[in-house]
Amino acid sequence: MLQFVCADIETNEVNDNSTPEYMIQGVRVYPNDRHCVLVGGLCVHTSDCNLPTTNKGLCPTSAHLGVECCYELPVRPAPCAQHLGACMRSCNPSIQRPATDCENGEVCCVLMNK
Numbered sequence: 743m744l745q746f747v748c749a750d751i752e753t754n755e756v757n758d759n760s761t762p763e764y765m766i767q768g769v770r771v772y773p774n775d776r777h778c779v780l781v782g783g784l785c786v787h788t789s790d791c792n793l794p795t796t797n798k799g800l801c802p803t804s805a806h807l808g809v810e811c812c813y814e815l816p817v818r819p820a821p822c823a824q825h826l827g828a829c830m831r832s833c834n835p836s837i838q839r840p841a842t843d844c845e846n847g848e849v850c851c852v853l854m855n856k
Contacts, residue, residue, distance in 0.1 A: 767825055767839070768818030772804040778811035786812045822850035 764771055772785040778800040785801035786809060788794070793814035800811035822829050822841040829844035833851035841850030 765820060765824050767815050768820030769815045772801065772807070772809045775801050775803050775811075777801075781811065783811035783813050784815070785809050786815060790815060792816050825850055825852055827852045 766784075769786055769790040772787075774783075774785050777797075778785050778795070781795055781797075781800065783795050783800065785804055788808050788810050791810065791812035791814070793812065795811040795813060798810060799805065801809045817825075817839055819840040819842050821843045822839070825839035825841065827837075827839055827841070827850045829841065829848040830851045831848055833849065837852040837854065839850045839852060844850050
């Protein structure tokens with residue numbers, strides 16, 4: 743299940759660190775610190791980041807694990823739900839993602855809202 747992290751507009755507090763880590767697009771996301779959330783990033787391991795923020799140290803809670811704030815994640819094979827998608831017979835190639843759980847020739851298609 744995908745979890746969202748939000749900063750309270752009054753206090754600038756984000757979800758506490760008791761929130762379990764989760765995966766998105768096959769990348770482990772660590773507890774987000776306030777400063778990273780405020781710039782629109784996610785706390786991930788530096789090796790899992792395609793576009794890091796220009797400021798370092800925005801994820802101090804997990805910094806000892808090699809975690810930094812990141813704007814863009816790579817797309818890696820993962821369960822289709824982590825790509826916010828569903829396994830289908832076909833869809834436009836531009837919304838297909840590499841899934842580990844689609845079977846019988848199905849592909850993972852990112853679900854779109856109209």
